[in-house]
Amino acid sequence: MSTFEFLLQGLASAAEPMNLLYALIGVTLGTMVGVLPGIGPATTVALLLPVTYQLDATGSLIMFAGIYYGGMYGGSTTSILLNTPGESASIVTALEGNKMARAGRGGPALATAAIGSFVAGLIATLALAFIAPYIVKLALVFGPREYFALMVLAFVTVSSAFGNSTLRGLTSLFIGLALSLVGIDQLTGQNRLSFGVPDLLDGIEVTTMAVAMFAIGETLFIAAQGAQAPDKVEAIKGSVWMTAKDWARSWKAWLRGTVIGFPIGAMPAGGAEIGTFLSYATEKKLSKHPEEFGNGAIEGVAGPEAANNASAAGTLVPLLTLGLPTSATAAIMLAGFQQYGLQPGPLLFATNPQLVWGLIASLLIANLMLLVLNLPLVGLWVKLLTIPKPWLYAGILVFATLGTIGANPSVFELGMLLVFGLIAYVMRVFDYPIAPVIVGLILGPLAEQQLRRALSISQGDFTVLFTSPIAAVLLFIAAVALILPLVLRMRGRGDVLTQMAASED
Amino acid sequence: MKHFLLASFLAGAIALPAAAADYSIMAPAAPGGGWDQTARTMQNVLQQEKISNRVQVMNVPGAGGTIGIAQFASQQKGNPNALLVGGYVMVGAILTNKSPVTLKDVTPIARLTGEYEVIVVPSSSDIKSIGDLVAKLKADPGSVSWGGGSAGGTDHIGAGLIAKAAGVDPTKINYIAFSGGGEALAAILGSQVTAGISSYGEFESQIKAGSLRLLAISSAEKIDGIDAPTLKESGLDVVLQNWRMVAAAPGITEEQKKAIATDIEKLAKSGKWQENLKTKGWMDTYLSGAAFDEQLAKDIASTETILKEIGLVK
Numbered sequence: 001m002s003t004f005e006f007l008l009q010g011l012a013s014a015a016e017p018m019n020l021l022y023a024l025i026g027v028t029l030g031t032m033v034g035v036l037p038g039i040g041p042a043t044t045v046a047l048l049l050p051v052t053y054q055l056d057a058t059g060s061l062i063m064f065a066g067i068y069y070g071g072m073y074g075g076s077t078t079s080i081l082l083n084t085p086g087e088s089a090s091i092v093t094a095l096e097g098n099k100m101a102r103a104g105r106g107g108p109a110l111a112t113a114a115i116g117s118f119v120a121g122l123i124a125t126l127a128l129a130f131i132a133p134y135i136v137k138l139a140l141v142f143g144p145r146e147y148f149a150l151m152v153l154a155f156v157t158v159s160s161a162f163g164n165s166t167l168r169g170l171t172s173l174f175i176g177l178a179l180s181l182v183g184i185d186q187l188t189g190q191n192r193l194s195f196g197v198p199d200l201l202d203g204i205e206v207t208t209m210a211v212a213m214f215a216i217g218e219t220l221f222i223a224a225q226g227a228q229a230p231d232k233v234e235a236i237k238g239s240v241w242m243t244a245k246d247w248a249r250s251w252k253a254w255l256r257g258t259v260i261g262f263p264i265g266a267m268p269a270g271g272a273e274i275g276t277f278l279s280y281a282t283e284k285k286l287s288k289h290p291e292e293f294g295n296g297a298i299e300g301v302a303g304p305e306a307a308n309n310a311s312a313a314g315t316l317v318p319l320l321t322l323g324l325p326t327s328a329t330a331a332i333m334l335a336g337f338q339q340y341g342l343q344p345g346p347l348l349f350a351t352n353p354q355l356v357w358g359l360i361a362s363l364l365i366a367n368l369m370l371l372v373l374n375l376p377l378v379g380l381w382v383k384l385l386t387i388p389k390p391w392l393y394a395g396i397l398v399f400a401t402l403g404t405i406g407a408n409p410s411v412f413e414l415g416m417l418l419v420f421g422l423i424a425y426v427m428r429v430f431d432y433p434i435a436p437v438i439v440g441l442i443l444g445p446l447a448e449q450q451l452r453r454a455l456s457i458s459q460g461d462f463t464v465l466f467t468s469p470i471a472a473v474l475l476f477i478a479a480v481a482l483i484l485p486l487v488l489r490m491r492g493r494g495d496v497l498t499q500m501a502a503s504e505d
Numbered sequence: 506m507k508h509f510l511l512a513s514f515l516a517g518a519i520a521l522p523a524a525a526a527d528y529s530i531m532a533p534a535a536p537g538g539g540w541d542q543t544a545r546t547m548q549n550v551l552q553q554e555k556i557s558n559r560v561q562v563m564n565v566p567g568a569g570g571t572i573g574i575a576q577f578a579s580q581q582k583g584n585p586n587a588l589l590v591g592g593y594v595m596v597g598a599i600l601t602n603k604s605p606v607t608l609k610d611v612t613p614i615a616r617l618t619g620e621y622e623v624i625v626v627p628s629s630s631d632i633k634s635i636g637d638l639v640a641k642l643k644a645d646p647g648s649v650s651w652g653g654g655s656a657g658g659t660d661h662i663g664a665g666l667i668a669k670a671a672g673v674d675p676t677k678i679n680y681i682a683f684s685g686g687g688e689a690l691a692a693i694l695g696s697q698v699t700a701g702i703s704s705y706g707e708f709e710s711q712i713k714a715g716s717l718r719l720l721a722i723s724s725a726e727k728i729d730g731i732d733a734p735t736l737k738e739s740g741l742d743v744v745l746q747n748w749r750m751v752a753a754a755p756g757i758t759e760e761q762k763k764a765i766a767t768d769i770e771k772l773a774k775s776g777k778w779q780e781n782l783k784t785k786g787w788m789d790t791y792l793s794g795a796a797f798d799e800q801l802a803k804d805i806a807s808t809e810t811i812l813k814e815i816g817l818v819k
Binding site: 139140141142143144183184185186187188189190191198199201202268269318322323324325330331408409410449453456457459 | 563565566568571572575576598601602603604605647648650655656657661679681682683684687688690691692694695697698710711817
């Protein structure tokens with residue numbers, strides 16, 4: 001049978017009423033657990049995997065796909081509504097999404113996230129079905145030096161996209177970089193900056209940091225304003241649904257997010273966050289409304305959300321074609337596959353075509369279910385914001401704390417949550433941007449490890465960083481992105497740029 | 506709001522069984538890894554075989570299990586229902602992290618499963634045998650970059666032991682640590698490193714597909730179905746097993762320890778457990794009682810020696 005026939009057959013069996021019900025249950029469960037802050041897709045899947053064991057192979061695979069996509073999606077809801085990212089891949093969503101929600105545009109923000117996730121999931125799943133073997137070849141070309149060049153590019157593009165003052169942005173970034181050094185050094189196994197505290201050995205958890213920086217810091221900030229703060233968030237202004245203008249601004253961002261997210265997700269050391277960072281930076285660069293970035297630009301939600309979901313499908317490329325679990329979620333999926341007697345690896349497409357195509361068809365169905373489930377719920381979710389402020393923020397505190405304790409049951413972790421929350425509050429008061437701290441915390445260790453690996457392999461020869469064509473091109477783009485604005489400014493055209501920068505939040 | 510309540514209900518429902526648990530197993534690692542899978546497989550089998558009515562798994566990730574073991578030793582003291590999954594990686598991590606809590610502070614019950622280490626090269630490599638690799642290593646230790654798991658883990662120790670057995674200074678090995686098997690495998694397949702070292706399961710499907718060449722295995726004797734010489738046969742006196750074990754809390758009575766050991770023996774001998782070992786490709790290396798204690802002490806001593814020689818432990 002051809003690829004296409006296998007896919008059709010898979011779709012036909014996935015579309016049976018019972019299986020559709022399983023998909024719906026999976027998506028619902030996945031979304032609900034994924035909504036809890038601190039509980040990312042990996043934990044969601046690990047918690048719910050046993051539920052699927054009770055069913056037959058097809059049914060459990062379908063429910064499993066639902067849980068996976070549901071968990072991926074759940075995180076963005078809390079990001080947008082409560083400024084509390086459920087996992088590191090939806091941190092960027094909180095930047096613009098929450099601003100939109102507080103300007104009464106929570107509905108369109110949630111809708112663009114849902115539809116963007118669907119579009120990206122659809123395209124990426126189809127790409128998984130048809131071009132996975134080619135993508136994986138490209139991914140394998142990426143060694144430590146290419147990853148390092150990619151990180152450099154990410155640093156340059158991302159740091160220019162946050163905040164109105166370069167100095168403040170860089171300060172925040174370096175706070176993040178410094179914090180990223182804490183813990184066991186991966187390449188030598190030695191402790192750094194852990195001061196004998198065992199809880200610090202594994203470094204600072206990104207989700208704890210994100211929840212502290214966004215949710216706790218914000219709550220303190222609002223509380224400190226006291227009676228001066230406006231009494232209630234304006235929950236709904238205009239339509240709950242996306243307007244024609246929202247659609248027009250979103251669709252390109254969805255597609256760009258997919259194109260950025262999918263290959264990076266497919267890279268063994270790529271990760272979902274980097275795709276969301278790059279997508280955000282791209283949207284900001286290309287937007288016709290750069291002044292809205294930082295105040296709730298819909299592209300800033302649409303792009304990263306699409307990138308996030310596309311990279312989730314991208315993760316399956318090395319898993320299905322090589323048997324490489326490149327994320328925690330993928331590792332759990334691998335365990336799940338073994339339950340069905342499926343051994344992912346280079347021979348999987350040849351030895352188990354029915355199951356592979358069944359899975360891909362299930363992902364498509366789950367993706368559709370997610371949309372069916374979430375679009376009608378948008379109106380309901382948005383009502384959350386009509387809750388009086390003291391209650392809403394008390395609720396955010398409870399959920400942030402619960403999520404952190406749930407993901408990592410330790411008193412020290414809670415202490416860190418509070419301390420970083422206080423730091424975030426101080427940073428807000430003095431107008432330092434928050435996001436670069438998280439960016440530094442995520443990208444710092446990746447860049448450092450890849451650089452050291454590259455140099456270790458070359459036995460200390462620095463020139464290897466430039467001798468690979470891919471690395472050289474990436475570094476060249478990074479250099480252009482860094483130098484071009486400086487040159488433009490020197491030639492007197494800087495006024496426009498300065499103005500653009502000043503109007504950013 | 507309704508859904509928020511539902512969500513918190515669901516979270517509550519997941520957490521609820523804790524109160525009624527007969528056994529609560531701590532996996533000192535994140536979901537998805539070997540220890541987590543061991544704990545979850547134990548959970549399933551203990552329940553299916555009716556050895557225990559309710560079993561709960563808890564993840565305390567971090568630092569090669571040293572964070573989990575520290576928490577386990579202090580919080581579960583005297584609790585006859587608490588179990589901890591661990592393994593050889595923990596032995597090394599306790600040493601490199603200078604963990605104040607060691608395996609002496611818990612009650613080891615039994616070794617359950619194990620995997621042997623294998624040495625592979627990409628099929629495009631001009632290294633055809635373990636002899637070729639050793640020759641290259643002897644000529645210039647730095648020119649052989651080894652890709653494997655975390656620093657100080659089983660893979661790193663294996664590379665150190667091979668160098669030592671070949672008469673090469675173990676401090677000179679060029680070991681590149683990757684996080685997780687997937688990333689290391691990608692680097693080996695992409696010919697980013699000279700050779701790869703990890704447990705057989707990590708490489709199995711690639712070896713079968715012909716994209717990796719298997720050079721040697723770290724078992725004492727040849728294993729059925731694995732077409733490679735042992736390191737011993739190749740003149741390198743190295744036998745290394747990445748084993749996983751289960752331990753109970755400190756401060757339990759002899760009777761309590763015996764009861765747990767009986768349950769674990771039932772588990773290890775059960776049909777469902779054996780079935781699971783087969784699907785997961787784990788080897789049954791069940792060992793308990795005094796024999797296990799003796800083997801554990803031996804492993805700890807030899808690990809300390811090699812980690813000192815590699816230079817990871819002062």
